[in-house]
Amino acid sequence: MCQTWVNGRGELLLQKRSLNKDIQPGRWDTSVGGHLDPGEDYLTAASREMAEELGVGGVALTYLYASRIRNAIESENVATYLARYSGEIRFDPQEIDAVRFWSAEDIEADLGRGIFTPNFEQEWALFKNWTRRYPASDGERIAFCAGDSFPDLFAAPGRPENGGEKGG
Numbered sequence: 001m002c003q004t005w006v007n008g009r010g011e012l013l014l015q016k017r018s019l020n021k022d023i024q025p026g027r028w029d030t031s032v033g034g035h036l037d038p039g040e041d042y043l044t045a046a047s048r049e050m051a052e053e054l055g056v057g058g059v060a061l062t063y064l065y066a067s068r069i070r071n072a073i074e075s076e077n078v079a080t081y082l083a084r085y086s087g088e089i090r091f092d093p094q095e096i097d098a099v100r101f102w103s104a105e106d107i108e109a110d111l112g113r114g115i116f117t118p119n120f121e122q123e124w125a126l127f128k129n130w131t132r133r134y135p136a137s138d139g140e141r142i143a144f145c146a147g148d149s150f151p152d153l154f155a156a157p158g159r160p161e162n163g164g165e166k167g168g
Helices: 042-054 104-110 118-133
Strands: 002-006 012-017 062-070 075-084 096-102
Touching: 042 075, 042 096, 062 118, 075 118, 096 104
Parallel strands: 002 075
Antiparallel strands: 002 012, 012 096, 062 075
16 A cells, blocks of 8 residues: 655655665655555555554545555555645654655656665656546646545546436
8 A cells, every 4th residue: 555645736745764674774655655454445554554654644545546566575466545735744753764745857857766665666657657647637737536536537527437418
């Protein structure tokens, strides 16, 4: 499970993994990441991890897409969520050394330089693909909703998959 947080300027919140971490210490990674507890669904895990890692609760999470990460170190099934947040962050210093909002241009400039985790670089490519597929129409870089997913919001009114009638 991972979360991508965006502030009002469209910048992404990344966390710098603690130097005490076994995997990818000191590298920048997704806003929030974690594993499901037994019997837990992805949304519940996302909310729990958000509170544990960043000290934030009650933020609406929007499901974006599922993906799989497979490499020599990890094998993970991932559900990615999006949140808009610009409030106070009280991160867990056992998990995180720093947090920072990054512009897309700054992320692009540092890809492939060992600054980000390989998992984040893979997630970034998926996220960019998602933003191209679902662009915002109001001039923002990223479209948002407070629900659990997007598909019905992008079907044109009157189209059958949106529950509307044909014609017009």
